[in-house]
Amino acid sequence: MDVNGPGYNNQGNGKAHQNQDTIRSGLPVQAMQKNERSTHIPGIEKEVDIINIKGIEDIGYVQSDSVLLNSLIPEENTRCQHGLYFQDGERRVDYVLTYHIKKPSSSRSNRHSYCFTDNAFTRTLRRGTARLGRPPPPQPRGDLEVAPHDHSMDYHEDDKRFRREEFEGNLTDMGLELEKDEDTKTPGVGFVKIHAPWHVLCREAEFMKLKMPTKKVYEVKQSSGVGAKISTLVSKATEPLHPNVEENRVHNVKHLSYVFEILKRTKCTKAKYSMGFESNILCFCVFQLLYEEWASYSVFYKYQPIGLVRKYFGEKIGLYFAWLGLYTQMLIPASLVGVIVFLYGCATVDDNIPSMEICHPKNNITMCPLCDKACSYWKLMEACGTARASHLFDNPATVFFSIFMALWAAMFMEHWKRRQMRLNYEWDLTGFEEEEVSDHPRAEYEFRVMQKSLKKEHKTQKTEKEKLTCRDRFPAYMTNIVMMLLMIGVTFAIVFGVILYRISTNAALHLSNNPTTRSNVRLTVKTTAAIINLVVILILDEVYGAVARWLTVLEVPKTDKSFEERLIFKTFILKFVNAFTPIIYIAFFRGRLVGRPGSYLYVFESYRMEECAHGGCLMELCIQLSITMLGKQLIQNNLFEIGIPKLKKLIRYIKSKRRSFQEEEREKKLQRYETDHFLEPFAGLTPEYMEMIIQFGFVTLFVASFPLAPLFALLNNIIEIRLDAKKFVAELRRPVAARAKDIGIWYNLLRGVAKVAVIINAFVISFTSDFIPRLVYQYMYSPDGSMHGFVDHTLSYFNVSDFQHGKEPMEPLHLGYPVDMCRYKDYREPPWSNTPYVISKEFWAVLAARLAFVIVFQNVVMLMSDIVDWLIPDIPKDISLQIHKEKILMVELFMKEEQGKRQFIDSMTPGGGKENSNKHAPIARSRSIPHTHSHTHANNF
């Protein structure tokens, strides 16, 4: 059994690459990346469009030739014709497979060849071969292609041709029509154009229970009264926000959709003509519309034309953009509230008693040195700036905001469920079930199974169907666990390294006495540390992506779906740990275990643990968060995302240029599918989703410390949508449309992040901020119930005479006067108590209060989220009403039809056939019961 597949590559076909990258045809382009292998029940959504075109074309061919062609401008028409149709000029090319023809000069290009992923044709094929008693052909995969067969190129080539022919035979068996074209202008590449006839499409549609819109249109009921007026007003007000796309205008009319087979049954033979399919030709103008009304920064304030996106790219990508759109939309209120909370902080900074007390010149408290020997005493007033800045993020409004954001996340989830349901309904996916198990085993899996059974055969001489057991996979699993732990360890080590860098430079800084050096160095250290962190995160992100892929390949998952899920899961964990470890360190560990003056804790015996500035670590957390978030977004998302595809495209182009420099002239006359060679293949949605979910993490996880996060996310996403749109429209080969009902594993990950966010925010509020100590002071210790005296209460006393030998400051007179007693921020017993410097009762009381707050916060927020979840129905009411209405209409239709049939049979068999005796027996009554027959028997379906 060969893992390579018949050596095909397939290739986006029919892409009119005119105007450099604006106009392309509406034919499917195969996704060629390894990432994107999920639920490709593929191309078939595509085929809906084809069916629609065909419904016209087939008639058009017989009756008049102009239906489709009218939608093309004349010169386009003639220009595309030879690329888009078979050589008979009649049958349209639905799909193109490409393969490399062995030429000694370009044999290396084999390495770079692309293979098709699972699609409608392989699906068809697989079924066919299975029926013929042959094993289903393995799904060919590019990345395995050359590896084991490098040494015998010729044999390999023959073998390939043989298998290719077998494959093509199977395709024709399935009813597809092929046309070969090896004589292209692109050297070393052969093309097989495929036409799928009407009956094949019908059959496939039937198997998939594809729902088709019928001619029957019903009006979507608009609620009358005040509600209707308001909604009209709203829709008028948001009018400019909608894209200039036709489909948005007519959404109070819906075509009645029903499962394909039913429609077919209803009018079996006349299907092609009277099926009544809506003839929504996927014309070239869809592309133009998308380019103008979607993939442009100038329309950033508008809704996306999701229906069009779905029509062109398929449901899976449509769902991604719908999700991104909803997320961005939901970020608007969140960032508004965030800005208000921030402004509240700014407005109340002058009324904040603790920072007033710190800044007040009269309250001039002498603080203990922050390190042994090198440091000296300092005045609390020096912390005035930090204290005031801290208040911006550490005020009661923050607590409200983090509760708000937790509920916001729950609302977002619910709204997404509803939006998804609505899209499912509008896209007629309601009956569609994703084929989970029928996903074909991956080639690697089959290869491994084959190896295993071969080995076993050697031993036992008995052939039996094998599968990979846990024992076979044990080494891979172990490697996985070890590597994951190792990678997480690397992250920790690097974070620790950065900490050490900060600590050591800080220590060096304290040795210098020049104040300007000091402030300069401090700034330098903070900036460089943050930048190092960011760079490390960016680099490790790439490394982790590769590691996760490698680990998943090691695991040999059975199906593509399982492969993708495992890969996403691993990547998610690694990237999340990578992005959030430094932040978690600052939020929960920094400044916790520092000891006290005279007995500071040391790492490696020489580096003192970092402390937070007076006013809590919240300020530092906020800085770290904003740098990481902004840096990641600017560099990773935008720079990488725009730059790299452009670069790759350039490289491809140059490479091809060099190879066929002499053919430059001919290139202009290339077939559409040939020009598409130079586009970057579609890399799957995983990176897009991953980026967004990490951003969602930034928005929700530490929102208590950084209320502006939603705003930054919003600004990023407004660009991101159009950027992604541009990329999909112009930079990438058009991916094969894949059907999907939901966003899959991403929804679960979002839920997970939202859940974790609740507990993390609870901890940030209670442990990182000074919210709880302030409350405890106010209600337990304050003499007058106000915050006056809070600063004094949080500072413990230290008797200078208690310094151990060698730990006292070298410059005790730094402040200009001798110090007997200094203060430090901690809850410890004073020197004059029985147990000096021991943790005091206040500490425990505050700790208990902090913990109680965590419990209350977590449970209240979880309860509220559950209530939100419960209050918002998953299916929007209007959708469920419409579904119901459709059902009733359908029933009505069938009732009429049945009656027509019965009448027909009645009229045919006047006495009622013997076999139908019971069916048409006269209605029996022992008493007279009135019986009316007033149905209309017209069958106007």
Next chain:
Amino acid sequence: MDVNGPGYNNQGNGKAHQNQDTIRSGLPVQAMQKNERSTHIPGIEKEVDIINIKGIEDIGYVQSDSVLLNSLIPEENTRCQHGLYFQDGERRVDYVLTYHIKKPSSSRSNRHSYCFTDNAFTRTLRRGTARLGRPPPPQPRGDLEVAPHDHSMDYHEDDKRFRREEFEGNLTDMGLELEKDEDTKTPGVGFVKIHAPWHVLCREAEFMKLKMPTKKVYEVKQSSGVGAKISTLVSKATEPLHPNVEENRVHNVKHLSYVFEILKRTKCTKAKYSMGFESNILCFCVFQLLYEEWASYSVFYKYQPIGLVRKYFGEKIGLYFAWLGLYTQMLIPASLVGVIVFLYGCATVDDNIPSMEICHPKNNITMCPLCDKACSYWKLMEACGTARASHLFDNPATVFFSIFMALWAAMFMEHWKRRQMRLNYEWDLTGFEEEEVSDHPRAEYEFRVMQKSLKKEHKTQKTEKEKLTCRDRFPAYMTNIVMMLLMIGVTFAIVFGVILYRISTNAALHLSNNPTTRSNVRLTVKTTAAIINLVVILILDEVYGAVARWLTVLEVPKTDKSFEERLIFKTFILKFVNAFTPIIYIAFFRGRLVGRPGSYLYVFESYRMEECAHGGCLMELCIQLSITMLGKQLIQNNLFEIGIPKLKKLIRYIKSKRRSFQEEEREKKLQRYETDHFLEPFAGLTPEYMEMIIQFGFVTLFVASFPLAPLFALLNNIIEIRLDAKKFVAELRRPVAARAKDIGIWYNLLRGVAKVAVIINAFVISFTSDFIPRLVYQYMYSPDGSMHGFVDHTLSYFNVSDFQHGKEPMEPLHLGYPVDMCRYKDYREPPWSNTPYVISKEFWAVLAARLAFVIVFQNVVMLMSDIVDWLIPDIPKDISLQIHKEKILMVELFMKEEQGKRQFIDSMTPGGGKENSNKHAPIARSRSIPHTHSHTHANNF
């Protein structure tokens, strides 16, 4: 518009009430209770059986008459014939409607008449009338029937007859065949027997996308190798546990099922004969089998024959018993572990250092008086018994056990999801969607809407479709909220009353000096208090059930489904609060705010707050739990459930006897459906589920304090299953089979209880038990890391001279020696500290530890539950494989069929018709591609 409906009652028909209550026919009996109105897409599941019978019968009628009749013993055959068939003896009675004929002597019986709920026929009817342009008939409801029309009986009767006739006309329009029989022996009751012909059943089945098993059988693949051997071994070992029912034997063969309409399409005209339906005749022996193999205590150790139950009672009841069975099964490991934990407590009671210290005669600590004045000093040794008993439930194993039970609950949920999926598959419900919106509005709702629109019409002279808005419902909602709060308040008040009873009698007790009186009174008080609590719970449960129903009626919910859900929700809240308030009081409030010696806290200035015995409140919690749980189970579930139906049946019987005493002789010759008059109507599953969910609460919520709860639940449930089975088989009229895919709202309630259980158990362990103080002592304060000295550590000192005047004990020399310093259980500063009797640092430290434990416990358990949720797939692997296999088989079938068709068309139109030109165009190749046609065209479907 009339709310009464046509004045029908319907009635279980064809129930052979032979041998008093053993053998009944397989025909549907209408559920007549108001409770059970949920997803009655009803009777249709039933109709599957009817179809099956019919498939035989229709042939049997034409070909040979013996197919069905063979399954009856001869004399049964003749005996039933006239009751089960129309007067022509051919058409079978599928359903019976009953109505009351106005006779002056029995006009009051109108009040007791039953009305049919939503069923297949009203469904059919509704559609029919809607088509005829008339408004759909309101769903008639018994409880509204008489109210507004009591004054004009004659008009009422005429109106009823008119509407009845209209109704009957509609039924016949829909294709049903009726036969009236007013001449029965039961006075005042008329019967309309209904026969549903084959084509009507087909149509209905089609609308419901009913899946039917085809003749095509495929073998369910058994995994080979070691796994298979083990499973064979296991199935052999559990062989005696399976009921002696045929269906359990052949479960490695499954009939290929497919949506009805597809099958019909495939073989349209010959459907009745060659459809290939499995002919599983629902013979009378099903009932006999159920009676012997299910509704009998002697088979308590066996699995339930769920398939049979479903066949006889429908999916909804089948699911209840399946759920109950799984729950009981899952209780086995839980109760095993619970018993082990309890035994561990018993075994280690002698090694428990704290109780050893309390009981040791040397450690003879003098304790402070427990109340002012009346009480005196006492020895700690007196608490020895309680301390030892407490250890049984308060040991480290309990913590493990409550984690185990939280995971157990998660596992139970997951297993139920899987079982449900499996049943859905086995019962061919996989494609079935419950019609949510299409549920018809309830009559009350339509009545209210009519009233409203009439009122509006008066004002505006404009008729328009109205609906109830929030404003209309506002008074009802307010009443709901107020009443719910009031009811909860009543519960609290009663619990508080019981507390006061205990406090006051205890106070009286302390005034007496006779030790025997004391101990007697203490016992009496505890017992009476517990019994009062139990009685109050039992009474309030009934009251609350009525109140919840009344409140829900006030709300006027739109559909039956919404009515049921609201009712269940309210009932659940009230009953839960009722059952758990006393327990929560003991667990979390008792003994918390008691003050300290010398300044005890008082309620109403004279009653001291209750304190727990030394050793924590866990012991008392345990006692209260076991009494409530056992009492509820014994009295409410078993006594009420068996007793009341028996009683009601007796009353009915006697009543009817008295009325028609002279007709006693004739009674023996009654039609089957007449004898069923004397059975209790089916009251819905709500009480059964409610009972079980409250029990689930007892098992999970406070399991940390009572590890034996699962065992008690298990014992109860083993009886409960057979009890319910007996009730359903023998005591109740056979309910109309209702289709259901899941257990609906109950699953959500279960999830809710399981979630709440985690946090409650966390609090029980950390606050009610002494687990955390022990840990804190061991790791923070213990000089040698052991538990020695723990008791001393938990006791604070009190200086006797600090007693305020009038609060010192009256008998200071009660112990025989003068006391200077006494001890009490609390963490307070000693008399010699600077702040005597103030809460100490230890208190805060322990509190912080307790709270930290709650956070850790809750989050760890939630995480573990999520992991369990994630690890266990919702769809069992074999089921998803089988679904996949079925799909493939189906596809294969259709492919063959299509090919057959194509061949046929090809042979008919030799040149290929013009309209099929594209379809059959010769396959085009510009290069030669091999093309093989080796399909088998045999259509052996």
